[in-house]
Amino acid sequence: MLFTPSLLFLFPALDPAFPRLDVNQAIALGLIVEFVGYSSAATAYWRQRRIAFEVAGPVLKITLPTAVLLGWIGSAISDRWLLLSFGLILFGLAFVFLKFHRVKHPPHCLC
Numbered sequence: 001m002l003f004t005p006s007l008l009f010l011f012p013a014l015d016p017a018f019p020r021l022d023v024n025q026a027i028a029l030g031l032i033v034e035f036v037g038y039s040s041a042a043t044a045y046w047r048q049r050r051i052a053f054e055v056a057g058p059v060l061k062i063t064l065p066t067a068v069l070l071g072w073i074g075s076a077i078s079d080r081w082l083l084l085s086f087g088l089i090l091f092g093l094a095f096v097f098l099k100f101h102r103v104k105h106p107p108h109c110l111c
Helices: 003-014 023-047 053-076 079-100
Strands: none
Touching (some): 003 079
């Protein structure tokens, strides 16, 4: 999720020669980077036999068709609406993380 804002805002601000990407292009490139990273981790977990297929199977039955559908919708709507919906998703995730973060840190921890 953090690759898309970096590709849209951070990298062009740091380097003027960085190409300006459309929102669709930035999201697609971010998803490709995440896919490669997660594929590497999934392969390692597969080799260690640590994947719970009884959990992964039902989740994949929902997420794969949803990803295809939302990818099609994302290509059909304008960049402004896509960026707005992406921002709302990020704010929603931030709210969920802040609301349900219940880890107690020791007093000397800087986190």
